[in-house]
Amino acid sequence: MPRTPSIARIALDVPIDTLFDYACGTPSPAPGSLVEVPFGRRRAVGVVVECQERSEVAADRVKPVERVLEVAPLPAQTLALARFCADYYRYPLGPTLATILPTMLRRPGRGSRPRLWGYRLTALGRSQSAAAVPARAAGARRLLALLTTHELVDTVQARLVYRDATRLLKQWLDQGWVTREPIDPSAPTQGVSPAPPLPVAPLTPEQEEVVRSIDLRTPGYRASLLQGVTGSGKTEVYQALIAEAAAAGGQTLLLVPEINLTPQLEARFAARLPELGIVSLHSGLAEGERLRRWERARAGAADIVLGTRLAVFTPLPRLALVVVDEEHDPSFKQQEGLRYHARDMAIYLARQHQVPIVLGSATPSLESYANALAGRYGHLHLRARPRAAAPLVRTVDVRGMPLEQGLSSELLSAIDARLGRGEQSLVFINRRGYAPVLFCSACGWMAECGRCAARLTLHLKAQRLRCHYCGHQERIASRCPSCGNQDLHGVGQGTQRVEEALVARFPAARVLRVDSDSTRRRGAFADMRERIHAGAVDLLVGTQMLGKGHDFPRLTLVGVVGADHGLFSSDFRATERLFQQLMQVAGRAGRAELAGEVVVQTEFPTHPLYAALADQDFDRFARLLLAERRHAEFPPYAYQALLRAQAHDQRDVDQFLAIAARDAHAHADGVEVYDPVPAPVARIAGHWRGQLLVQARSRPALKRFLAAWHPLLTRRKAPRVRWFLDVDPVEL
Amino acid sequence: MANRLRLDATIARKEPLRLTPAGAAVLAFSVTHQSSQMEAGSARDVSFEAQCVAIGEVARRLEPLATGTRIEIEGFLAARSRQSRSLVLHVNEFSLIRG
Numbered sequence: 001m002p003r004t005p006s007i008a009r010i011a012l013d014v015p016i017d018t019l020f021d022y023a024c025g026t027p028s029p030a031p032g033s034l035v036e037v038p039f040g041r042r043r044a045v046g047v048v049v050e051c052q053e054r055s056e057v058a059a060d061r062v063k064p065v066e067r068v069l070e071v072a073p074l075p076a077q078t079l080a081l082a083r084f085c086a087d088y089y090r091y092p093l094g095p096t097l098a099t100i101l102p103t104m105l106r107r108p109g110r111g112s113r114p115r116l117w118g119y120r121l122t123a124l125g126r127s128q129s130a131a132a133v134p135a136r137a138a139g140a141r142r143l144l145a146l147l148t149t150h151e152l153v154d155t156v157q158a159r160l161v162y163r164d165a166t167r168l169l170k171q172w173l174d175q176g177w178v179t180r181e182p183i184d185p186s187a188p189t190q191g192v193s194p195a196p197p198l199p200v201a202p203l204t205p206e207q208e209e210v211v212r213s214i215d216l217r218t219p220g221y222r223a224s225l226l227q228g229v230t231g232s233g234k235t236e237v238y239q240a241l242i243a244e245a246a247a248a249g250g251q252t253l254l255l256v257p258e259i260n261l262t263p264q265l266e267a268r269f270a271a272r273l274p275e276l277g278i279v280s281l282h283s284g285l286a287e288g289e290r291l292r293r294w295e296r297a298r299a300g301a302a303d304i305v306l307g308t309r310l311a312v313f314t315p316l317p318r319l320a321l322v323v324v325d326e327e328h329d330p331s332f333k334q335q336e337g338l339r340y341h342a343r344d345m346a347i348y349l350a351r352q353h354q355v356p357i358v359l360g361s362a363t364p365s366l367e368s369y370a371n372a373l374a375g376r377y378g379h380l381h382l383r384a385r386p387r388a389a390a391p392l393v394r395t396v397d398v399r400g401m402p403l404e405q406g407l408s409s410e411l412l413s414a415i416d417a418r419l420g421r422g423e424q425s426l427v428f429i430n431r432r433g434y435a436p437v438l439f440c441s442a443c444g445w446m447a448e449c450g451r452c453a454a455r456l457t458l459h460l461k462a463q464r465l466r467c468h469y470c471g472h473q474e475r476i477a478s479r480c481p482s483c484g485n486q487d488l489h490g491v492g493q494g495t496q497r498v499e500e501a502l503v504a505r506f507p508a509a510r511v512l513r514v515d516s517d518s519t520r521r522r523g524a525f526a527d528m529r530e531r532i533h534a535g536a537v538d539l540l541v542g543t544q545m546l547g548k549g550h551d552f553p554r555l556t557l558v559g560v561v562g563a564d565h566g567l568f569s570s571d572f573r574a575t576e577r578l579f580q581q582l583m584q585v586a587g588r589a590g591r592a593e594l595a596g597e598v599v600v601q602t603e604f605p606t607h608p609l610y611a612a613l614a615d616q617d618f619d620r621f622a623r624l625l626l627a628e629r630r631h632a633e634f635p636p637y638a639y640q641a642l643l644r645a646q647a648h649d650q651r652d653v654d655q656f657l658a659i660a661a662r663d664a665h666a667h668a669d670g671v672e673v674y675d676p677v678p679a680p681v682a683r684i685a686g687h688w689r690g691q692l693l694v695q696a697r698s699r700p701a702l703k704r705f706l707a708a709w710h711p712l713l714t715r716r717k718a719p720r721v722r723w724f725l726d727v728d729p730v731e732l
Numbered sequence: 733m734a735n736r737l738r739l740d741a742t743i744a745r746k747e748p749l750r751l752t753p754a755g756a757a758v759l760a761f762s763v764t765h766q767s768s769q770m771e772a773g774s775a776r777d778v779s780f781e782a783q784c785v786a787i788g789e790v791a792r793r794l795e796p797l798a799t800g801t802r803i804e805i806e807g808f809l810a811a812r813s814r815q816s817r818s819l820v821l822h823v824n825e826f827s828l829i830r831g
Binding site: 434438441442443444458460463475476477478486487488489490 | 753754758788814815
């Protein structure tokens, strides 16, 4: 009797929601194994999801698995997390796994996986280096010190003390100062500190109470919302918890919103908890480096895994605690491909591992806030600011007021006073460029993008008109194409214009603009942060890049300009977002010994948002917004999915969405189906965009509905339409 | 359509020279005018002040001139903007009046 071959069901990175059957030898590879298989005319690396006795595919069409890669299979929990994620966000499992695994892990072909190298100082290096490396080469000095104190230093550790360490180590290898050897990624990593270790400040009674109530010694899942005002020491609480988890042999996953914040936090944790191994994971890493770090984390070698949203999928064998810092931040939601929300995945992860999770923020998302109010999450508070007083916030009514390039005399004189005292000021304006519109006052023409339903932004420095949606750029029109008038104007304020106005008004001040244009160069933002810290800057102009988590001790004044447009957006989350942003940016003022002041320029001084901001009362405004949301039946009291579609021809979009709406109504049991509408920006890069919102009272109802609706959409033939589902969209 | 104006005038006030986003110079200024003109067969005194603008090379040549300088202007009239229909004299050419 012929023996039936064992069948491996494999997830491949192809946009079809199915598993592929391949024949495998016995014993069959464990689920989670990475395998190389023939697929069409190419070879692909996939993940074994399950093995079974027979296939529904005819035996002669089942191809064999070519080889099992020499990496440990993904743990069952990681595979389960990926399956949950794929299912919840209606994304095929193969592409889901491809998203969450380091690219290098799943590259077909032999060998060439990057090794983790360890470096050892030689006798020659020991004797020569001290004299040869000048004292002013601080990074090289730190690296040398590390090699002296640690017998074997891997590249992950080395780069923690000096950004450019890899290049230097290669050079020293050639000079015979160091030798190198491959390291087993599962070998425990030793903590390294980029700076002299900092003493851990004793916790305040309030912080201690928070640590006590999270109570790591009691096993099991529970979620806590840690609501702590800016400067109340959330990070100190995390440190205490991480140290406690590590002392009991546990790993902590710490998720942070922004890649820009990771090096800073990494250095801070390394200095405070010098004995713990720390690995950071974010999208700014080269592929090889990412894989090395990922392997360190999954091998259980790191005590702290610090990363941006994708890090939530890292297998962590000793996971004991999950922390999501700035949990309200929209960047936790991926906006392309697999549109997952890392905070929500972190909740699932914690539940799966039966470990506590802490969601920290000064301004929690209304979703988490409502969960805390309803008692589903613990609600912990840090109300005291051990190192600062609450900033004094006042609004300036700019209606009918003469402004100097958009800046009021109140704000300018407040800046002047800071300059006189040698303190820093920040003007916050969430719009880059010089002016958002190029306008002809003779005929009313405005420069528009030819490919988008959007205006072009004037960038005076680069002498360009740029589209902030599609990236198109062109020369600045020298005359109005409609009437010929040459005297065109930039209307409205952007960061560049504010910068120019401040330079003109305060010629002796050192002005620095921080936005995504001025920080484009690699490392530029880090350099700027150093200059700000060193006091080499008097006046900052910046977008929300500067709002998050940066602690500038000399900054005592924040001016808010042009925030009003966030009050009247079609997106119901806009006010929540604006309030969070302004609370965060207001928290930048006066963090250390100096009292802070916030001056908000507005045409709506009586708006409840500004009143709550002035009182620094998050809870009041959050409750107000929640009442509105409940009344309007919006999240968090409803669960939404948004079908987004785009095509070259608007009719294709309309037709597809009309059919999709009909399909939806057919299954709309307990689900509300809105009418298809154009996207807020109805055309981008030549593609018309439309959307269709569906909403349910409960998560299971939405999930059931999507499970019925999504396959129908997939079967509709609409070859000219690109579409996708966004489950729990954070932007409408 | 004819829209041509010739005027002997005196520079009264000048705003600082500015640049359009594309880099062309713009000078906004005002002039005064006093003369005797014929009206319905008899002479009368005329005086007024007019808002002017010059663009490009003309603006750069006008910029160094002091207030009180007398110039002969050639240009055309246009509305200040879509909102304000008040007139502005756009200067295409000018020359200094000696003596």
